[in-house]
Amino acid sequence: MKFDDLLKDAWQGQTHSDMQQDLTRRVRRHQRRLRLLRTTEVVLTVIAVLVFGLALLSGRVDPAHWLLMPFFVVFLPMAWTIVLRAPQRHATDATGSTSTYARLRLAQLRSGLRDLWLARTTAWLLLAYAVVASAGVWLLAGEGWRGAALALLVMAVASLGATVWLSRRLRQRWLREYRAVQRLIGG
Amino acid sequence: MHPIWPQVKAFHPHLWRAVCGYELNPAVRDELLQEVLFVIWESLPRLRDPDMLLPFVLRIAHNLGASHVRAETRMPSPVPFDDTLHDVADPATANACARTQWLFEALATLPLNLRQVLMLRLEGFDYQEIADMLGISAENVGVRLHRARERLKALSKEEGIP
Numbered sequence: 001m002k003f004d005d006l007l008k009d010a011w012q013g014q015t016h017s018d019m020q021q022d023l024t025r026r027v028r029r030h031q032r033r034l035r036l037l038r039t040t041e042v043v044l045t046v047i048a049v050l051v052f053g054l055a056l057l058s059g060r061v062d063p064a065h066w067l068l069m070p071f072f073v074v075f076l077p078m079a080w081t082i083v084l085r086a087p088q089r090h091a092t093d094a095t096g097s098t099s100t101y102a103r104l105r106l107a108q109l110r111s112g113l114r115d116l117w118l119a120r121t122t123a124w125l126l127l128a129y130a131v132v133a134s135a136g137v138w139l140l141a142g143e144g145w146r147g148a149a150l151a152l153l154v155m156a157v158a159s160l161g162a163t164v165w166l167s168r169r170l171r172q173r174w175l176r177e178y179r180a181v182q183r184l185i186g187g
Numbered sequence: 188m189h190p191i192w193p194q195v196k197a198f199h200p201h202l203w204r205a206v207c208g209y210e211l212n213p214a215v216r217d218e219l220l221q222e223v224l225f226v227i228w229e230s231l232p233r234l235r236d237p238d239m240l241l242p243f244v245l246r247i248a249h250n251l252g253a254s255h256v257r258a259e260t261r262m263p264s265p266v267p268f269d270d271t272l273h274d275v276a277d278p279a280t281a282n283a284c285a286r287t288q289w290l291f292e293a294l295a296t297l298p299l300n301l302r303q304v305l306m307l308r309l310e311g312f313d314y315q316e317i318a319d320m321l322g323i324s325a326e327n328v329g330v331r332l333h334r335a336r337e338r339l340k341a342l343s344k345e346e347g348i349p
Binding site for chain 2: 009011014023026029092094184
């Protein structure tokens with residue numbers, strides 16, 4: 001038997017053990033997972049907006065609101081920028097030829113890597129704001145403000161930790177994909 | 188649901204082979220296939236000629252496969268094989284399975300640009316069709332195919348694959 005025929009036989013021999021599984025059910029499951037994720041993000045944002053919006057509208061703005069509001073005014077748009085601009089594949093992108101898709105994907109990944117840098121910088125700036133605000137509160141303000149300052153500091157540290165962790169994971173993945181796709185074009 | 192979607196099911200084996208060419212881990216293969224199916228579902232309205240469904244779905248599978256990055260998943264722990272409890276395949280079937288496994292492991296060693304061309308050729312596409320799918324010239328397809336075949340031949344000789 002010729003080498004090419006052997007390769008063809010071996011290629012055709014690869015079958016899925018679960019070939020009869022309903023494809024529609026799999027796609028719908030994937031869609032549900034994506035919708036659930038997006039719903040969670042929207043719900044969290046709405047809760048944050050409601051908490052601060054109601055406080056402002058009712059006029060009952062306590063120290064915690066004053067200290068945390070600037071933090072969330074920066075944090076929420078930054079988080080949404082990352083979520084919405086992440087280099088996710090849009091369905092139509094993958095229908096073009098491989099070389100077209102590869103160029104598009106490289107541009108998306110470059111933009112995603114820039115956004116990660118922006119997210120890390122913002123998280124560090126928010127921590128700096130939290131440290132300065134907390135120091136001011138401990139030196140100048142009364143007892144009522146100290147609890148709020150501590151909450152702000154904890155939130156800023158948590159936000160920085162989460163951003164650095166997430167950014168490192170995504171950055172490694174996107175860089176590996178970037179190199180793989182770049183080799184595809186270069187070859 | 189798009190009216191052509193039920194026809195995609197007929198191409199499931201082709202899609203599965205394409206996915207296997209990019210990923211060796213069974214758990215991650217399933218994930219990648221799911222992603223491919225989702226993108227096909229979303230992009231079916233862009234398909235103009237229903238006769239071109241196979242190249243259309245395979246182009247998506249190869250694009251996603253090429254930019255797929257191996258996720259760090261743990262391989263399932265191996266279960267010891269007991270031939271008194273399991274049916275043992277006849278030698279001819281076992282030999283064919285071993286060759287299939289060798290082929291996909293060998294494909295993983297090829298650079299993406301050679302691998303894609305070879306996989307599409309094994310799927311039965313001609314040079315021009317492959318060139319259109321990848322956005323390269325037919326001559327380039329020939330060159331890449333020759334290199335890929337030579338590498339696999341050398342590998343099979345090294346490993347003593349019949």
